[in-house]
Amino acid sequence: MIKFVTLPDGLDPEDDRSDNFKVLGYMNSTMPSLLPKLIEDINALDPENKISCILATFNMSWALQIGHQMGIKCAALFPFSATGLVSALFGPKLIEDGIIDSDGNPTKSQEIQLAPNIPMMNPKDFLWNNLGKDFFKFMVQEMKDIELLSEWWLCNTACDLEPGALSVSPKFLPIGPLMEPDENNNNNKSSSFWKEDTTCLEWLDQQQPQSVVYVSFGSLAVMESNQFKELALALDLIDKPFLWVVRPGNNGDKNNAFPNEFHGNKGKIVSWVPQKKILNHPAISCFVSHCGWNSTIEGVCGGVPFLCWPFFVDQFLDKTYICDVWKVGMELERDQNGFISKEEIMKKVKQLLGDEGIRKRSSKLKEATRKNLSEGGQSSKNIEKFVNWAK
The missing domain is CATH 3.40.50.2000 (Glycogen Phosphorylase B;)
Structure with missing residues (x-):
């Protein structure tokens, strides 16, 4: 049994909780003095089962x-x-x-x-x-x-x-x-704090096996407006079905999120998805990812080849493992200005999907990783x- 209890973070309701460093500072100054009493109160409820x-x-x-x-x-x-x-x-x-x-x-x-x-x-x-x-x-x-x-x-x-x-x-x-050992089960429970659009699973059911390019950059990365538009145009030009997660605040230009030339008629764009189920769906061909560790682990367990687009923090280390150690993906190359062109995206998608060695290694790594969860793993x-x- 899991029981949830809370401590105040020290911020007022109107404060901006998207400022991670501000939240962290308030938590570190507010919560330590409150935790001992919380522990004592919980222990008093059941002295035989103290923390x-x-x-x-x-x-x-x-x-x-x-x-x-x-x-x-x-x-x-x-x-x-x-x-x-x-x-x-x-x-x-x-x-x-x-x-x-x-x-x-x-x-x-x-x-x-x-x-x-x-x-x-x-x-x-x-x-x-x-x-x-x-x-x-x-x-x-x-x-x-x-x-x-x-x-x-x-x-x-x-x-x-x-x-x-x-x-x-x-x-x-x-x-x-x-x-969960089997992400293809019918358990609809989710650990996400954001509402998931499950219609994408029905849409994937209508696609051919290993045909859909899945694009998601996690919960924190923000893409510069011109780069966002370039990615949109690339997805149009790839000429393959795509599933693109564009969460609120994913791009910097809210008034003109997509370029006028973008059609998007081959794909589906959603705000958030049940990612583990997506990556285990047979229609997915590759994962265009920011290489955050949770997404990396989920992609590995789905046996899906990666197209790596790291932004910050640990994502560059994770990219090194994906491309150079496990060899289950490729990296998108930036130009001298740090920009990734639609031509580069198109080229790497084609190379990745045509590389049987990467697909075989992805499948092998999936089985080896999942085996750790089995009885005796x-x-x-x-x-x-x-x-x-x-x-």
């Missing part, structure tokens, strides 16, 4: 501090990749080695390897870049607290996906992929291990 473990996500290490003070076991849960966590963990060492400065900025253009069996990567692609020096310093302190106060680091990954990163610390506990064993420890 035995606190599981806190990244950005919430204050909850681990409270748990430590109250003698409660603590563990951390990370929604991004194990490699992203390793890069955050190594922040102080990267400064010491002169690879980045004290604000987190790369000192020069180079590729480095964080640890054996982790792919080479450019420091400009680390998850704190483009978020400012204040976030970097906050992240470094956050990781120090998490390393000190949590016994386990639960990650939505599998041992087959990031073995090098998972070997960095014995605290890593891969429990992914975090999804490594992720299933790790979840059982964690639950027994938490009790």
